[in-house]
Amino acid sequence: MAFQRAHLGHGIGLRSKHYGRFLDERPDVGWIEAISENFIGVGGRPLAVLEKVRRDFPVVLHGVSLSIGSVDPLDRRHLDGLRALADRIQPAYVSDHLCWGTHRGRYLHDLMPLPYTEEALGHVVRRVQQVQDALQRQILLENVSSYVAFRGSTMPEWEFVAQVAERADCGILLDVNNVQVSARNHGFDPREYLLAIPPERVGQFHLAGHSDRGAYLFDTHDAPVADAVWDLYAAAVRRFGRVPALLEWDEHLPELERLVEESHAAAAVEARALTAREAA
Amino acid sequence: MTLAEAQDLFAALVTGERPVDPASREGLLVGDAGLSASDRVLIYSDMYLFRLVDALREDYPLLARLLGDEEFFSVCSAYVRAHPSRDPSLARLGTALPGFLRERAGARADAGDLGALEWARAEAFVAPDAGPLDEAALRSLGEDAASARLVLVPSVRLLSLGYDAAAVWADLDGARDPGPPRPGPASLLVWRKGFEVFHAPVSPEELAALSAVRRGATLGEACEVFATLPDPAAAALDALASWSGEGLIARIDR
Numbered sequence: 026m027a028f029q030r031a032h033l034g035h036g037i038g039l040r041s042k043h044y045g046r047f048l049d050e051r052p053d054v055g056w057i058e059a060i061s062e063n064f065i066g067v068g069g070r071p072l073a074v075l076e077k078v079r080r081d082f083p084v085v086l087h088g089v090s091l092s093i094g095s096v097d098p099l100d101r102r103h104l105d106g107l108r109a110l111a112d113r114i115q116p117a118y119v120s121d122h123l124c125w126g127t128h129r130g131r132y133l134h135d136l137m138p139l140p141y142t143e144e145a146l147g148h149v150v151r152r153v154q155q156v157q158d159a160l161q162r163q164i165l166l167e168n169v170s171s172y173v174a175f176r177g178s179t180m181p182e183w184e185f186v187a188q189v190a191e192r193a194d195c196g197i198l199l200d201v202n203n204v205q206v207s208a209r210n211h212g213f214d215p216r217e218y219l220l221a222i223p224p225e226r227v228g229q230f231h232l233a234g235h236s237d238r239g240a241y242l243f244d245t246h247d248a249p250v251a252d253a254v255w256d257l258y259a260a261a262v263r264r265f266g267r268v269p270a271l272l273e274w275d276e277h278l279p280e281l282e283r284l285v286e287e288s289h290a291a292a293a294v295e296a297r298a299l300t301a302r303e304a305a
Numbered sequence: 306m307t308l309a310e311a312q313d314l315f316a317a318l319v320t321g322e323r324p325v326d327p328a329s330r331e332g333l334l335v336g337d338a339g340l341s342a343s344d345r346v347l348i349y350s351d352m353y354l355f356r357l358v359d360a361l362r363e364d365y366p367l368l369a370r371l372l373g374d375e376e377f378f379s380v381c382s383a384y385v386r387a388h389p390s391r392d393p394s395l396a397r398l399g400t401a402l403p404g405f406l407r408e409r410a411g412a413r414a415d416a417g418d419l420g421a422l423e424w425a426r427a428e429a430f431v432a433p434d435a436g437p438l439d440e441a442a443l444r445s446l447g448e449d450a451a452s453a454r455l456v457l458v459p460s461v462r463l464l465s466l467g468y469d470a471a472a473v474w475a476d477l478d479g480a481r482d483p484g485p486p487r488p489g490p491a492s493l494l495v496w497r498k499g500f501e502v503f504h505a506p507v508s509p510e511e512l513a514a515l516s517a518v519r520r521g522a523t524l525g526e527a528c529e530v531f532a533t534l535p536d537p538a539a540a541a542l543d544a545l546a547s548w549s550g551e552g553l554i555a556r557i558d559r
Contacts (some may be wrong), residue, residue, distance in 0.1 A: 062394040068434035068459070070500040088392035096309040103393045128316040132390040134356055134398075135349065137315065145308050172348040173315075174335045178307050212337070240340050241348070 028163060028196040030228050031117045033083050033269035035288040035295070040274075044074045046281045051081045054288050056117065058271050061088040064114075065106035075114065085229070086110065087198075087273070091121035091156065093166065094139045094149050095220060097130065104159045106253040111160060117269075118228060120165035120198045123149070123186060140175035148194070153193035160202040165196035165228045170206040170235075170244035181209065196228035199265070201258045202250070202273075206235050206242040215257050219264050227265045232258055232291055233273035247276035249287060255294055257289035260296035263305070270295065306333070319349045322386065355529045357385045360395040361402065364427045366403075367477040368420050371413065380405075380412065396431070399424060415486035421479075422470045422504060425462035425495040432460035437552030443545070447556065451525030454558040455518050460497035461553055463515055466490070471506060498552050499559035510534060511544050515553075 034055025039047065041063075046052070057078050064075050064086075078084060090103065111119055124136040139145045157163055168186050180188075190197050199222060208215035234248030250272070252259075262268070272288045306314075314333050317323040327343070336342035358381040369377045388401045399467075403424055407417035434455045435458045446453055464470075469487040476483035493513040495504045507515075510530045517527035528541040548554055 034416075063396070065394065066433065067431040069431050069497060071431055072434065073500065094308075096312055100393060125312060128312055130391060131316075132391065132393060133316065133319065133353065134360070134390060134395050135319070135353060137312075137319070137349070140306075140308065142308070157424060172340075173342070173345040175311060176333060176335050177311065211338075240344070243348070286468050 028165075028190070028194075028226050028228055029032065030196075031083070031269060032267065035119055035292045036085070036271045037284045037288050038087075038271065038273055038275075039075065039078060039113075040278055041071070042278050043208045043281050043284075044070060046075055047078050047081075050281075052281055052285050054082070054285055055272075056083040056085065056269065056271075058087050058273075059114075060086045061086045061107055061110060061119070061121075062090050062231060065103070065110050069157050079114050084114055085120065085269075086114060086116040087167075088119070089136070090126060090134075092125050092127040092132075093121060093123065093152050094125035094129045094137075094145060095158065096125075096148070097127045099159075100127070101159075104156065111162070118196070118198075119160060119162060119163055120196075120229065122168045122169050123166040123189060124156075129145050136169040138169060138171035138173060138175075139185070141178040141180045141182055142175075143179065146185060146188055146234035149189050150193040153189065153195050157193070157195065157290040163195050163251045165198040165232065166190070167198035167200050168203050168207075169200070170203040170210075170242075172210055172241060172243075174211055181213070181221075187221055187223055187226070189227040191223065197222060197226045198229045198231060199261065199268075200231035200233070201226050201261055202231065202233040202235055202254050202302060203244060205251070205254050205257050210243045216260055219257070219261055222265075224265045227268055230258065230261060230265075230268050230270040231273055232270055245276055246273050250291070252275060255290075258291065259294050259298040259301075260293050266302065267295070267299060313376065318346045319353050321350055333370045339495035354382060354385070357390070357395075357398060358382065361385075361399050363459075364399045365373065365402065365420060365423050366529065367423055367474060368416060371419060371473065371483065372416060380409065380416075383409070388504060396427075399427075413486060414488070415470060416474055418464075418466040418468040418470040418491075419473050421464055422474055422493060422495070425464055425493075426502045429460040429462055429495050429497045432458075432497060432542070435459055438549070438556055440549045442557065443549050447558060451523060452559070453524050454521060455524060455548075456526075456555045456558060457515070457519055457553055458496065458555045460495075460502075461515070462495040463512055463519070464491075464493040464495065465509075465512060466493060471504060474504075496551060496553055510540065511547075514541075514544060515548075532556050 036056035039059045122136050204215045213280045233246045236245045317325050334342040361381045384405050390398050395428035403417045411433040494507045513530040514527045531537040531540040533541045
């Protein structure tokens with residue numbers, strides 16, 4: 026049992042504001058992440074852009090609505106759509122979030138944290154296996170930013186994440202910004218989190234900006250990566266090695282050049298951290 | 306507490322649609338000196354509504370302009386309570402908003418029709434690709450034309466409205482004041498050609514013929530609606546030429 030890590034370098038997200046640029050140009054990045062739900066069952070310009078991007082780059086399909094931790098049944102129609110999209114695009118990875126987002130048939134369109142219990146662990150592991158069977162491939166699950174903690178939790182988040190990946194035989198999309206945000210919001214040491222994650226399960230990193238709202242950090246994806254997140258990313262590279270990393274930016278989205286620049290900054294941080302790792 | 310019970314309770318806290326007593330909330334979640342459990346829940350419940358309304362604003366930019374920020378937020382808040390999202394894509398959330406607006410007391414009378422036009426355009430923009438059929442294929446039908454069944458491209462949307470939504474759309478799109486609602490029946494055709502979405506007024510007869518084609522009628526059956534016009538054959542041929550020229554026909558089933 027293992028997770029096969031791809032070697033993609035540093036990527037950026039495909040956002041509609043930049044569709045025209047992606048049709049005309051090939052930005053200087055290693056790969057592109059597309060939000061799965063934006064491309065399932067659609068045609069027209071969005072699909073044409075994704076297909077052009079796929080001709081130019083490796084693509085990762087990143088979902089937001091799998092709702093792997095919900096007690097609702099898995100949405101088979103959604104899974105069929107995701108399978109069809111993956112068959113068409115042949116992504117390097119298919120990923121989603123370690124959370125729940127549906128309740129009694131309703132999509133909440135948010136990434137709700139789980140209580141970290143044995144019951145939730147068994148439930149998620151079974152469902153990851155069902156999803157991997159349906160898609161005929163391993164998936165990666167991303168740790169989410171959270172603002173609440175459940176009184177019933179019996180293990181820390183990092184143990185839950187590691188256990189899900191090991192027992193369900195899936196990969197981990199380690200969102201470094203989310204670790205930083207949740208560490209501040211729940212008062213844990215983000216480096217302790219990294220140390221508990223099994224290196225062979227980590228297939229990808231996410232990097233993003235957040236907002237400091239005084240009493241808590243808020244995962245906004247609307248700003249450059251914060252210094253503390255760069256430091257944590259360097260620590261992650263020293264622990265996990267060369268891992269494909271994506272620069273996420275959603276709100277107040279700047280021009281494409283700025284995203285490319287930020288992904289190059291990530292590559293520079295990685296290079297320094299790899300040198301330090303080799304020297305150690 | 307089971308996982309199902311925890312999710313039931315948390316969903317109630319986030320959506321605010323079922324009262325949760327403070328003791329249950331405190332039993333579910335841990336707070337601390339910096340941020341209480343109730344403050345932490347607020348982060349999610351605020352985000353829930355704002356995210357959904359933002360998504361609707363993206364699909365209905367002109368409706369939002371017509372109603373103004375405050376009214377749009379109020380309408381959309383009521384809408385998402387009445388029509389919870391059933392689709393994994395946030396882009397499908399607004400599917401029932403035009404109908405909701407038509408039934409909502411106090412809303413501007415043509416808001417539902419403008420919404421229907423915006424939604425049809427949004428759907429056409431991302432509709433699956435198909436065709437269009439080569440004009441020569443249509444011409445080659447010859448004597449078989451009456452029994453042929455046309456299949457329209459998936460982007461075609463047919464709107465039968467009670468207000469002149471196209472005029473309001475044009476005013477708002479051009480940053481002009483749309484003035485008061487303009488009542489009167491209006492038949493609109495929405496479609497995509499290449500990557501570009503169009504809408505145009507059509508006669509009620511042409512709209513009825515396209516509806517019949519979509520239902521699977523033969524071309525002969527569909528064109529019966531032109532029988533009441535002074536020159537039915539010319540009207541049918543004009544319509545067919547227009548459908549073909551605009552790329553509305555994906556294929557012919559004989």
